[in-house]
Amino acid sequence: MRINADFSQRVAVHFDDIPWVQSPAAGVERKMLDRIGEEVARATTIVRFAPGSSFSAHTHDGGEEYLVLDGVFQDETGDFPVGSYVRNPPTSRHAPAAADGAMILVKLHQFDPEDRQTVHVDTTEAQDPHLPLYSDPHEDVCLVNWAPGLEVSFTAEGGAELFVLEGSYQDGDETFGRWDWLRLPPGGQLDAKAGPDGARVWIKSGHLTEMGKN
Template sequence: MRINADFSRRVVVRFDDSDWVPSPMPGVERKMLDRIGAEVARATSIVRYAPGSTFSAHTHDGGEEYLVLDGTFCDEHGAFPVGSYVRNPPTSRHTPSAPDGATILVKLHHFDPADRTEVHVDTAARDAPRLPLFSDSREDVAIERWAPGAEVSIDAPGGMEVFVLEGGFAEAGDTLRRWDWLRLPPGTATKAKAGADGARVWVKSGHLVHVPADA
């Protein structure tokens, strides 16, 4: 399966215009933002767990990174409420569940195979114009708050993803709102303008130059 698999192209996926796709587990659905592979895939998705749903135990050979958008996401390592940002590195294993339901933004199989760094940040408990979540030689991940009407210069030599958590912004003629996703290819230089209510966005940059050539 290949969805938005050309990382040299700019992509916009609007939450309201994309469909939920059932996963192999009852009660777990996905909106696929990009994907290379079948059930085990390099992928970016919004995943919705119905109350009481679970996913079978599995190992993340390529790592997993997620941000809880709604509800509480659980596994044997804890209960992660809205705003929790978690990085489970390659070789990590867990059994996800959502007793009361949950929605997460998740990325799979994009880690350096040697990465063993675990991260857990409660972003709901911290408010700042820029909240760093993770940074290494390959990528930078943060949550940014853009003031109403602010013009934001974007320089993305290594590519960038921007996911709207609150508010919205305009870029290159497109307007993005809550839970919309923008992917900019390596070498992009552009400007975004926050809407009247400002914008709170999850931003990941630098990582798209590390996509394998045969992906």
């Protein structure tokens, strides 16, 4: 399976424009943003867990990174409510569930193979314009709060992904609202203007250099 698999191209996915797809686990549905592979895949996905749904225990050979968008996500290590940012490194294992339902943005099989660092950040209280979540020589992950009408321009030298958590922004003639996703290729340009209510945006950058050569 290949979805938005040409990393040399700009890709925009608007939450309301793509369908939910049933996963192998009962009560778990997905909106696939990009994907290379079948059930074990390099993938960026929005996953919705119905109340009481779960996945059986499994190992993430390529690592797992997620941000909780709604409800409470759970595994053996605890409960992760809205705003939780978590990185489970390669070789980590868990059995995810959501007793009361949850929705997450998750990225799979995209870690440095040598990474063994677990990260958990509660982003709910942070109102700083720029909240660092994770950084290493391969990538940078942060949460930004853009004031209403703020103009933001940058060149994504190593590529970038932007995911709107609250508010909206405009890039050219295209408006990105809640849970919309934009992927810029290496060297891609963003010329954004925050909407009337500002924008709260998760940004991952620098990680697409090798993919952009494909």
